[in-house]
Amino acid sequence: MTHQPPIDTSPPVSDALRKTTCYMCACRCGIDVHLKGGKVAYIEGNRDHPVNRGVLCAKGSAGIMQHNAPARLRAPLKRVGPRGSGQFEEISWDEALGIACDWLDPIRKSDPSKLAFFTGRDQSQSFTSYWAQNFGTPNYAAHGGFCSVNMAAAGIYTMGGAFWEFGQPDWERTRLFILFGVAEDHDSNPIKMGLGRLKARGARVIGVNPIRTGYNAVADDWVGITPGTDGLFILSLIHVLMKSGRIDLDYLARYTNAPVLVNADPASPEHGLFLRDEGGKPLVIDRITGKLMAFDTPGARPDLSATHEADGITHRPVMHLMAERYLDAQYAPEAVAGRCGITAEKIRRIAAEIARVAFDEAITLEQEWTDFRGETHQTMVGRPVSFHAMRGISAHSNGFQTARALHVLQILLGTVEVPGGFRFKPPYPKPVSAHPTPHCKSTPDRPLDGPHLGFVRGPEDLALREDGSAARIDKAFTWENPMSAHGLMHMVISNAHAGDPYRIDTLFLYMANMAWNSSMNTARVMEMLTDTDETGDYVIPRIIYSDAYSSEMVAYADLILPDTTYLERHDCISLLDRPICEAEAAADAIRWPVVAPDRDVRGFQTVLIQLANRLKLPGFTDADGRAKYTDYADYIVNHERKPGIGPLMGFRGDGTDVGRGAPNPDQLERYIENGGFFVHHIPEAAQFYKPWNMAYQDWAVDTGLHDTPQPYLFDLYVETMRRFQLAAEGHGPRQPPDHLREQIKSTMDPLPFWYPALEETATDTAEYPIHALTQRPMAMYHSWGSQNAWLRQIHGENPLYLPTRLWEEHGFAPGDWARVTSPHGTITVPVAHMAALNPHTVWTWNAIGKRKGAWALAEDAPEATRGFLLNHLINELLPEKGDGHRWSNSDPITGQAAWFDLRVKIERTPAPAASQPAFAPLASPVGRGPARLSWRVGK
Amino acid sequence: MTTLPDTTTRKLGLVIDLDTCVGCHACVIACKGWNTENYGAPLSDEDPYGAAPSGTFLNRVHSYEVTPDAGAAQLVHFPKSCLHCDNAPCVTVCPTGASYKRVEDGIVLVNESDCIGCGLCAWACPYGAREMDAAEGVMKKCTLCVDRIHNENLPEEDRVPACVRTCPAGARHFGDLGDPTSAVSLLVKERGGMDLMPEQGTKPVNKYLPPRPRDRLDEVDVLAPLLAPVADEPGGFLGWLDRALERL
Secondary structure, three states: OOOOOOOOOOOOOOOEEEEEEOOOOOOOOEEEEEEEOOEEEEEEEOOOOOOOOOOOOHHHHOHHHHHOOOOEOOOOEEEOOOOOOOOEEEOOHHHHHHHHHHHHHHHHHHOHHHEEEEEOOOOOHHHHHHHHHHHOOOOEEOHHHHOOHHHHHHHHHHHOOOOHHHEEEOOOOOOEEEEEOOOOOOOHHHHHHHHHHHHHOOOEEEEEOOEOOHHHHHOOEEEOOOOOOHHHHHHHHHHHHHHOOOOOHHHHHHHEOOOOEEEOOOOOOOOOOEOEOOOOOEEEEEOOOOOEEEOOOOOOOEOOOOOEEEOOEEEEEHHHHHHHHHOOHHHOHHHHHHHHOOOHHHHHHHHHHHHHHHHHOOEEEOOOEEEOOOOEEOOEEEOOEEEEEOHHHHOOOOHHHHHHHHHHHHHHOOOEOOOOOEEEOOOOOOOHHHOOOOOOOOOOOOOOOOOOOOOOOOHHHOOEOOOOOEOOOOOOOEOOEOOOOOOOHHHHHHHHHHOOOOOOOEEEEEOOOOOOOOOOOHHHHHHHHHOEOOOOOEOOOEEEEEEOEOOHHHHHOOEEEEOOOOOOOOEEEOOOOOOOOEOOEEEEEEEOOOOOOOOOOOOHHHHHHHHHHHHOOEOOEOOOOOEOOOOHHHHHHHOOOEOOEOOOOOOEOOOOEOOOOOOOOOHHHHHHHOOOEEEEEOOHHHOOOOOOEHHHHHHHHHHOOOOOOOOOOEOOOOHHHHHHHHHHOOOOOOOOOHHHHHHHHHHOOOOOOOOOOHHHHHOOOOOOOEEEEEEOOOOOOOOHHHHOOOHHHOOOOOOEEEOHHHHHHOOOOOOOEEEEEOOOOEEEEEEEEOOOEOOOEEEEEOOOOOOOOHHHOOOOOHHHHOOOOHHHHOOOEOOOOOOOOOOEOEOOOOOOEOHHHOEEEEEEEOOOOOOEOOOOOOOOOOOOOOOEEOOOOOO | OOOOOOOOOOOEEEEEEOOOOOOOOHHHHHHHHHHHHOOOOOOOEEOOOOOOOEEOOOEEEEEEEEOOOOOOOEEEEEEEEOOOOOOOHHHHOOOOOOEEEOOOOOOEEEOOOOOOOOOHHHHHOOOOOOEEOOOOOOEEOOOOOHHHHOOOOOOHHHOOOHHHHHOOOOOEEEEEOOOOOOHHHHHHHHHOOEOOOHHHOOOOOOEEEOOOOOOHHHOHHHOOOOOOOOOOOHHHHHHHHHHHHHHO
């Protein structure tokens, strides 16, 4: 019997196709949203989009389930039960905005710093910070402080740009790619696409990560490093490469501060600072004439080796200081091997392979270009070794210096901004000098004196009040963490609860699940949010929260401003913020409402504009108090940060201007016609050597990225850090408190070095011998994925993975549970065996565990019964030292939350009824999802 | 019982690169999305927000650890869907003729209007590639996106299975494995593409490209020689530096 029935192989795919930007993670891919009868029928990648070129990850394709999730909030909510209960009543927007203004207006008129406004996975930070600046509070930041500020700050301070949004490997030409500790959802489609391209042409990939999943699983070689020792490994590579002379001297002399002269007199108050000319330019010795001259003198050939005597003080080039530091035997492979968990032999082999590819396989592009000293080069030389790194090296208390070490390695090899190496994406390269300094001066009824976040140049830029106390609630830009460029969101609730440095009145959060997976010390944070003072009032008096979904944090707010889904809103992915540029082009994008909300919800940015209009905030209203913008779309089109420069670069003026031009009322329509994005290509001659390439610098000025050309040298030696050390040594008018002097002297080293994680030094590592990590799976983003019916079938629970050594030592068997204890707390969780794992490390997937009652899930959902958070084991503070101070569990340079410093011990335990700790169920403001899905919108 | 065609004009299928698959599940969800909205009944989900969510998927990614005798353990991601076998036991076992293999392109399909949900085909398939839809009571399986690859409403470049179009790492390839000159056939030849469980005699059309050898940096002979020092002391290094700068 055979019967082949006729089938329709050409069904209509959709009756409308709308192109917008994904928001299922932070990648910002272009998506084609297919509609049938006005409903979302299918989502796929946009082939024309510069980020994803048609591909789309599991999250992106599951957007249809997120957009329709039962966990969506439906209307503004006012708390009616005690905080944390989840009991709310729905109210109108008019009432909600009225309540918010009744709280915010008196604060603004008396003391704007009583508002702490922090946004989580916000993709509109140039807008939300502008709102906070006009409100006048110094207390604003997004989530960078607990994400990857070490990476961003180290990159910008060292070479004027960092990984991910700021740059990418030259996927076309690189022949050796080394990947350090990357969260698998960071820049996920571009990295996967890039790995695929490397694989297709047989380039070697080396993964450096304690855990061999995902990208490390496909890496040709795996370096299963012990957590927190990446810096030591990298410095050992530097040691071997320098010692063998396998470094790019020509590149170092021309494009870095290796030849810049440093005051070498320990008795001098300027010890360690650069010799500068009267105009403040660092000085070098010209190798041709032997004369002292400014680094950028036309025709100069800076000498890497010459010293200079001036006023009886010897000045030595940075290169000499580096030779002293890195040739030291403490960085020899044999000296670091044990701590890194990598054999000395393997370190030497990797160094040899790096050198072989960088120098013996150098590539040359026949492309003439002219540098900032006016010299024209006939070719572009490339060293086809590239690196990428993210959270894994960033989220340690030594992460800043580790990320710096990695950049120094790249620079010594001459692999930054060259063919085959690491390439910046506009608006980077951008030196520290082109960034703002932090601003914190708050005045009643006035805007803040400037942008909140920035890059300090020295102690004079710290955010301190007259009495030396912290001006910001998170203590960013203080002596505790001077270079905290992204703020410290993880300290806000703890500090506000402790009244240290001061009490606040209103905590206003957006898209940050601080009562659950986005806080360290989750159980205690829930108490901080619900604690009352002697009068019975909440210690943190008012909490406003905006989220699209019924997250755990919703239950802890007094007023909920429900956001739309990503398919119902306007957004702009702006060059003023975190754009979607590629190494070859500037690019930005929009979101627009491809479907209308079916609930009483509003895009959060529009709500901020409505609040600003009611509060009559400057910047949003004119002198007569009239609103400048009706909603966020209006702002995107008509706001000008500087004349002619707005949130979107494309279709300005009459529609043909790029970068600079008057607002164009048709701009959003033109973006929609263009597929939701705009691309502006960098000319061929400007594609590489961008920090020093005048063709690029001129293009950047034309495009509105800078007002004047900004060529600069890479800072192997960061003089700013030395300024903080000098202060700690007693020099200068602004002095640190005595208890921080030693920390500043030791950690703010202007050349990268390695020190053990602070938690490690504060912990009995014999008692707590195991490193514990989390990483995010490729198919989930933070807490959001669990409400997604399709994605939660992939990651519905998260065992703790144990390496073979621990599995056997403790006699674990499949199905077992373990008690996991840190100096701070205990959890009881299911375990699983994993052989491809560093033998001293356990790990789990991040943010799979859920609180009962949240996210419209059933109370017996596996996320709540078998899922768990490692967060309970991590404190935002280091253990008490008995000195009366609260020491933050953060990098002492940037304040980056040191999630990955965690040390634990484990033991087998009988299986409990559910993962511990367990918390009382939250009342769900949205009910529960349906018992069956049989999803189809078409006929 | 149902008969298979003697030959098919083409043998359309997938080539899946296990060296490149990062295990991201993009193919799993793109498949779920397309096939929920298109061919046959939607792919339903039981208890989607509850204690035991269980839905129909036509493609799933499994991950296996491999621990070699020497060297570090490895993790292999293994996407699995119907392999559109030439000798498909799921077809021959079907009591109603609902399961069939198309003559023109070799795709194995289920005619849902004839499917009685007996499940014999799922038992017969050695790969576990068929799933009964709990809501509809019919057998679901990979259609190779038969309503995409021949769909004249789609641009030519999009006439590929949803899993292939979406795969970020480029680990999935689609084409005619019956044509020895096709790109997929050449890829299979170049990379030593393999049948899954050939001993079953199913003659699968889909092929898997095996992972390349890993951790070869640990093998001395494939490497550049270790680096020789130019100096053991910083002072010696500075002397080398001067000499090297002279040569620039």
